[in-house]
Amino acid sequence: GAVVSQHPSRVICKSGTSVKIECRSLDFQATTMFWYRQFPKQSLMLMATSNEGSKATYEQGVEKDKFLINHASLTLSTLTVTSAHPEDSSFYICSADAGGPSTDTQYFGPGTRLTVL
Amino acid sequence: GESVGLHLPTLSVQEGDNSIINCAYSNSASDYFIWYKQESGKGPQFIIDIRSNMDKRQGQRVTVLLNKTVKHLSLQIAATQPGDSAVYFCAETVNQAGTALIFGKGTTLSVSS
Numbered sequence: 001g002a003v004v005s006q007h008p009s010r011v012i013c014k015s016g017t018s019v020k021i022e023c024r025s026l027d028f029q030a031t032t033m034f035w036y037r038q039f040p041k042q043s044l045m046l047m048a049t050s051n052e053g054s055k056a057t058y059e060q061g062v063e064k065d066k067f068l069i070n071h072a073s074l075t076l077s078t079l080t081v082t083s084a085h086p087e088d089s090s091f092y093i094c095s096a097d098a099g100g101p102s103t104d105t106q107y108f109g110p111g112t113r114l115t116v117l
Numbered sequence: 118g119e120s121v122g123l124h125l126p127t128l129s130v131q132e133g134d135n136s137i138i139n140c141a142y143s144n145s146a147s148d149y150f151i152w153y154k155q156e157s158g159k160g161p162q163f164i165i166d167i168r169s170n171m172d173k174r175q176g177q178r179v180t181v182l183l184n185k186t187v188k189h190l191s192l193q194i195a196a197t198q199p200g201d202s203a204v205y206f207c208a209e210t211v212n213q214a215g216t217a218l219i220f221g222k223g224t225t226l227s228v229s230s
Binding site: 051 | 158162
């Protein structure tokens, strides 16, 4: 099956620094990738939809200047958490759409655990 | 087996029991639904899906039921095993390429042997 990877799997950073998370589709091209955030014991919340070569679409309440998304190629999307604060500590998960005619071609990455001290 | 009429955050069953996990979805326009299993520290794992033109779909040890009238989805796991212990989420979407999934509240399934 299609594989999506995320790097790093776990990152700890100091408050005020920026962190970049990569999401890669390993064996298919993804015209669309999605970024989710999951706080402990909660569900996945959609942050943004990322289309290759265009600006990301952010969900209401998600600061686009804080969560920078770049989808420069059909196999890579990056999420940069700028000036991270402890409240940004969360599990960040991406999914990649293989671009079929329907939704049932989305594949999830293993997630990245961000801890901001 | 254990069943959950309404969504409950946790479900505890004995090994070998049948488990039923419920989910209410919100968007009447949603026409594609998926159940995911998530183990601690990992991304969601696809279990089974169903389109709105069906009301039941069976997989290996799992069955999904869809009731569009009341916007209700359920996941039945037969002969639950300790390895089934995880958090289960339902997700809904409009079945078009490039459309995001909207996740429901999860249910933590604990299976004791």
